[in-house]
Amino acid sequence: MDYASPGGTDTSTDLDVEKMSPAFEHGHVGALTPSESSGKPNGKQGQKTLRRLAQNREAARRSRLRKKAYVQQLESSNLKLAQLEQELQRARRQGFLVSTSGDQPHSANGNGALAFGVEYARWLEEHSKQLDELRAAVNAHAGDSDLQAIIDAIMARCHEIFRLKDAATKADAFQVLSGTWTTPVERCFLWLGGFRPSELLKLLASRLEPLTEKQLDSISVLQHSSQQAEDALSREMEALRQSVVETVASSGSSSSLCRTAGPSGDYTGQMAVAKLGALEILLRQADDLRLRILQEVQRILTTRQCARALLAISDYFSRLRALSSLWIARPST
Template identity: 65%
Template structure:
């Protein structure tokens, strides 16, 4: 009886410890359950936020796509209008290609064709001048000399026709003077010589002149100089306008399709302005042609013959100077 009492106390203590451990387990399990519920709620909230963000992104994507389609349609209309304008430009004699290589080939072929025609014209010109020189040296009669002089002047008319055709294919080739020798290009003005400067050179070669001839040549020189200044001012205004057209674009301000439309619009305006270059070349050649015709009317037949010989000798010496310059020894 005395030994049984302590064992009973120990058994009771063990039972209490088990109950406490059981209660703590239930509390931990309940806490874990609550934590799992909260994690699930947070996951659901993240999913909902993600879905809402996806819907908003999809909505914005649809709006951007719609705006882009509208820009493409607007660009298509502008490009169609530009194509019509370029087609009208082609009909006016301006040859353009969407390929740079093809455009270069067209322009190059036109320039080469003109260079060949000019070389042939120059060869024929030398023959006619030699005939004229022989007639002047032999003191041919006025009738015979007039026929030869008229032939030389008519041959000069031919070069203006060739240049007019060449300007339709490659106006820059004529404007640059690449069809002439380097020394000739030093005195180049709008694809040729200055009529007023040529008259200055001829005055001393044509003496003696009557008083009326001196006055007429002076008036012709003054009017030619005024016309040259007007054409030069027009050319400067064209260059300034062209520079402003190419620099006033707002590239980069509206999406890719907007850039293309702005760029093509700029190029269309610039092409329209460049089309007037052909007109400047034609007007300058008309002035040269009219000056020679007026000079021929002012002078006698023999004076005209001497004037034509002087003009030919002047340009021949420029060409000879170019040959000597290119053939000079270089260290």
């Protein structure tokens, strides 16, 4: 049957129009309510509609938050890339990178340390995505098993960056010590190429309330032991610095410092370099302490507290990076 043919015999459309005509003539069509048109009571149906609308609003709110976090992450990444470019240009000027013309000194160690800056920028971007996932899971009141899976992934990434940093320390401990991969404000607060574990514990103790008495005691003990270890490493660092200063000062001139040691040669240059080699050990011990403190914190806290702790740490370093951006963008006087 051809339903589009004007000559069809089906008259149901005409009948329906005739039945609806009085309603159109009296203007009553607009007065029909959804419940009347559907023939369903609006009690349960209205509650479902309200719940659906509330869910849509919540989904939209989360989408806006994710978009805002993504924009902030992009801005942070752009800033980091600009800083890396500045560091690379400075390194080229100082002769750390291999020159294509061959007239600049080669430095594989310098390349290794600068490569860590690039790797760190990539790590930071991935780390931010993981933290966004963790934040969304915490806000959605996800179960402990889901939270633990995200926490384990974040901790695995932390182990990875410490491994990369160890390789960079072997390449050039002084590049790592100076923290060239970080922002200017972060570098101001560095301790032996990283954060002070005791300060991080102090931050967590104030941000993770309420904690049980046992947890508070454990964190207090951990903070005390961390402070002792930090003080010991700081003393060793100061002793190393003083020893190198005395060694360099005892050399008669720069030429004698660089002279190759012979039967009657000057050994001060070799002595200074040998003493500076101890810096690599100190930096590695400092990173071992940082990683051990993070692991101990994870052991002391519950899964949900550990998630909040990781977010608190992330927020702290994000604020430092934001402060660095404000400092760079400040009006010149």
